[in-house]
Amino acid sequence: MNLREALRLYVILDRKAGAPRSLEEQARAALAGGATAIQLRDKEMTCRELYEAALRVGELCRAAGALFVVNDRLDVALASGADGVHLGSEDLPSGVARRFVPKGFVIGASAHSVGEGRLAEEEGVDYAGIGAVFPTGTKVSASVIGLDGLRAIRRVLSVPSVAIGGITPDNAAEVMASGVDGVAVASAVVGKTDIRAAAERMAERLSVTRN
Secondary structure (H helix, E strand, C coil), rough: CCCCHCCCEEEEECCCCCCCCCHHHHHHHHCCCCEEEEEEEECCHHHHHHHHHHHHHHHHHHHHHHHEEECCCCHHHHHHHCCCCEEEECCCHHHHHHHCCCCCEEEEEECCHHHHHHHHHHCCCCCCEEEEECCCCCCCCCCCCCHHHHHHHHCCCCCCEEEEECCCCCCCCHHHHHCCCEEECCCCCCCCEEEEEEEEHHHHHHHHHHC
16 A cells, blocks of 8 residues: 555544534545545544444445544554554654554654654654644644645655645645645535535545646
8 A cells, every 4th residue: 555645535534524424424435435545533432432433434445445544542443453543642652652563554643843743753653644734623622733834844754744624625736735645634525415525526636736
């Protein structure tokens, strides 16, 4: 799997934004629309619920040839056979997580500043999620770094990167112009009435920006 290609359209599942569709229904529709990566993120599910959801969503991703990542929970990611985990600044440090994962397991980390970008690089992450680029309704507490912040963090990274936060088909081109490998979206895809069509539109805009 080429990680830079896999990060092109990174869709984050969200029970609230995507209601009343289940996480599995969201994943199926997003993959049908061209999602290249799926992240399972839910901070309210029990460990067992998240594990069972990961098994179902992971199966869909494998069938579609897409990257499957679990947010925050390294234990659930490993137990469910996910391709990787995405760790935030309050989660287990990436360097520590690396000690417990098999070869080829993907570790991503969030970078909200140049300092966090440098730390992610030093800890040996496989990719960085940079943001929030624009205000986002799915994570209202996120600090907004803007396009200038995105470019500054991208410049200190040699690993693949994906931009996150308020990204839509209308601003995807200027986001991609920063040099990131892809965009991570939640409400812009799973929050739409027709998830497949929303994913298709985003994928189309990203294909136009491909160098």
